[in-house]
Amino acid sequence: MTPQRPYRRERRRASLACALLVVAYFAVPVRSDPNGLRLMLRAAGTAALVLTVAWLVTAQVRRQLAAPEIPGTVPVRALVHLAVALVAGLLTFALADYVIAQTAPGQFVGLATRVDALYFALATLTTVGYGDVYAHGQFARVVVSLQMVFSIGVITTGVSLVVRQLTRRPGGR
Template sequence: MSDPVTARPEHPRSGRANRPRPPAPRPTVRATAQAVIRPLLITAGLVSAYYLVPLNNRGAGATSALLVCGLLGVGLVFAWEVWAIMRSPYPRLRAVEALAATLVLFLMLFAGTYYVLDSTTPGSFSEPLTRTDALYFTLTTFSTVGYGDITARSQAARLVTMLQMSTGLLLAGFALRVLTGAIETGLQRKRSAQPGPPDGTDDAGSGRSSGSEQEVQP
């Protein structure tokens, strides 16, 4: 009479799915310094260009072309920055530079548009705008703190202001979600690129364990 087959616990095969993901590499001091210095240089460069580039004596068509081409440029810069975040070894630090470049370019674009609009069509605002006044009005509109001494009066100025409000909300909402997704993609890419223990070791070990547990029944 043969002995009854006794149930033996099954040992799960250890595979790639059960391995803990390696942590993302920590940024070096140099990378951290670059993440701080680059946004400052980008901001200084864009603000300097805003004050130095000649914007006077532009027609209405040039104002519209400036706004449309500028918004397309902001979109292209943002798309390139998202691609750079996903390819960067330090996605979080790269996202800081991306946000600074996109946001400052967006603000300088509308400040230049307001300044050109006021110089082309006097009376578009409650008072004549200097470049600093146009930048002040842009920041006031973007931060939604309300208007005080400078307000939009003409229909064209109000249309541009509403366009800035809507695109600013889009930038604050949709763009931040895209940047967050790009950071996660970049971190996953770095984790998958890190070397780990070979698969053959686990498979062979589990094969030997399962082979040793088998018994020949009479």
């Protein structure tokens, strides 16, 4: 077995995991519900999902920061887990934005579909913010503010770690 083979396997697994996350994002049923109790349970479930993903991504970033650097090696498994966790974080925030837009009309302007929500989450993550989709209501603004803090503090750190590890030359610093 060549040294590249495990890396290919890890990349395939990561690609499959990311593809499954995207499929799940588009397949999760989200409907407006006039029942207040079910709406609260959905909101609590969405909040729990966001917090779980935030915890998982934060844990991966901490592991990556604490891992000793071994010259000439790239911790592929840790990088793959981190990359998948970052995709999961982005999709979780996109889903949260979409749920808010569907259950509380008027909270977002220009956010009507899941693609709009993914676009908005990615624009927020990259701090591009074209202005065509934006948080209008107070609740949406609070959630997007948390998304920005999470993006700045955790996701950008994680992405920079992945890029640093992948662009590091073997045998050198």
